[in-house]
Amino acid sequence: MILALLLALAVQAPVPQTPPKSDVLVAPRGGIEAPTQPRRKSGASVTTLPRVERTPGRGTAGRVLATVESLIEVRGQEDNALVGLGLVTGLAGTGDSANMVRGVLDNMLRTHNIKIDVQQLSPKNVALVRVEAVLPPGIKPGQRIDVRVSTLGDATSIENGTLALTELTDITGQIVFATAQGPVTVGGFSVQGDGASAQKNSVTVGVLPLGGKVERAVESQLVSENGYIYLDARAAHGSFGNMVRITEAVNALFPGAATPEADGRAVRIEVPSDLPESEHVAYLAAILKREIEADSVPRVVINERTGVIVMGEGVRLRPGAVTHGALTVTVAESPEVSQPGPLSAGQTKETPRTELNVTEENNGLTLINGAVTLQEVVEVLNVLGTTPRDLISILEAMSQAGLLLANVERM
Template identity: 35%
Template sequence: MILGWTLACAGLANARPAHGVPPGRFARVKDVATIEGIRDNQLVGYGLIVGLRGTGDSSQTVFPAQTLISALERMGVTVPQTGSNSASNMQVKNTAAVFVVATLPPFSRPGFRVDVTASSAGDARSLEGGILLMTPLYGPDGQIYAQAQGAVVLGGYMSSAGGSSRQLNHPTTARIPGGAVVERPVGFEVKQLRTVSLILNDADFHTAEKMAGAVNLAIGSNRARAIDSRRVEVVPEGNEDIASLIDRVEEVEVEVFPRARVVVNERTGTVVIGGTVRLLPVSILQGGLAVNVQSEFQVSQPPALSGGTTLAVERERVDAQDKPVNRIMLKQGATVEDLVQELQQIGAGAREVIAILQAMKEAGALEADLEVL
């Protein structure tokens, strides 16, 4: 049987009867929460890639030539001014203007190297074989935090000859491993923290309370408390080492209770159902009426010597087919695996599966958050 959709089930082994109590799972604090203030920072810059093999920006894109003129002038090279706009008269096909992005990890110090990604900002066909010239990377505050430079690495290619071309992946986006050097540290010190705030990845009051209790048990005092469904605060003692406290807190195993969720991607026909989803008894009838209208052109040939004219006559044919109704019965204690097997047996397509899940949600038979991408 060939189905036009993909259905994945996470944690089918943990599926349970609908009347059971949702079990939790144990995970480390560092896997389900982050420390407030300890975070990545996004950097962005604008630069120029040179050394391309005729696959750079064309003369229709003006700003790469302007960038090249500015770079040459800073190096003491004067570009002859011809016409009202010198940039429009330059024919340089081996350069490409790019935007460069990078992620600055927490506690990065000057001299630390980070990976960068360069993407074409003009109409360049490929960045293969290029070298990124020194590009300053700016933070949200407008300050320069790193300098990027180096040879680019592509995950694809583009080749053309004789009017034909072949392309693999995206040759206008490239990576430079370790291509940026940090020049300025982010002004954040752990020792300045007065409280250690744990931010849960998924907001849940029950998980927050369990985390606070597990942390208190690990550190031997009642210094952790849940503030809301996402935040748990731990108050350090007077002269306590904050880094040591964070180390102990992050290694604590806590019982978490993830929300039951069904994720549907209508574009790709993918449905992912978590093992914590509860299914209640329900009866599903699935069928449909298919109407097909076909137009056929027939030649009308008059009898010989009748003086008539040969004409093309359009004839329409309407076919209606009422599909048989498919029935799914989910009884008390049905699991996600049962739902998967039933949907596969009736040969449900991607759109039909999405419609069935939405109908189950409206009928109250699907106790989970339904998220459509």
């Protein structure tokens, strides 16, 4: 009885607590406290979010119905490439170095009758870029087109920049067909501090949606001098079977009008001699609206800058084994300030601190089974559990090894 009472009192006894420390530091009398030395380090890291799994849907196997227009290009209605050199301004210190753009800046200022010493300008806010655009057939002056820009110098980023008014010419550089100007949009981002930085995708290449204005039209020809319209197969759909079925579809609509070319990459269509020129467009439109059972050309399209991967229904995989190991290198600069001791007559000194981390994954071989449908291909690739950038390298290696039965194209 007495023992139980003593145990109960011991449990209920209060535990002594350490008094809280004061937030005020009192310096010793007659001395000077040296400031606390910095101990923190800078760091840089890239975080990959978990993959969001989606339930794949079953598609129809075999051929699919497609219009003739989606499989061919009308000869004489090709796109035309335009190029130019311009300046992207308004950069926050990420532009070209002084020697790259001062001459171009001087010429631009003289064009606008502005006299100023270019040595007083900050070249790091300007970048020299190559400007490119595509002029579609039949487009008229005043219409808008998309524009693409890419840096030529040592600029590190053109994010949030603005393209100055630039002339776009043909390959000869003599005739101006369009002009471009406006804000630049990039497909990535770059963030940096004094001791670390992080970047995703390219920030030295950008686009200007509808940033170009057509100044001059390009003449195009629909019907040849001999009275024929030529339908050329698109690169992505250039199978012999498609050309044969296009010929059959046209002849079913206009008997005897279509003839396949000897190379199997084009179809020649005869235009009736008594058909008025004003009816040529309607004649061609009736042909382009015809539907055929189109072959699916196996193809994988990748864009390494943005990490986009697109594959079609006809992609197949052979059985094999794959391994991959990512190599991650992280460099962080974190300089520290060293304070001298009290009354030591020393000087404050900055000490560099570099943090270098190299991480390499050690993964074993992964056995992959053959895949005969797009859903099976996706399931096999998801087993590897890689990021899109690693998957791009794996797909290219599988294509070279003969495991990937498809054409791999880069954007």
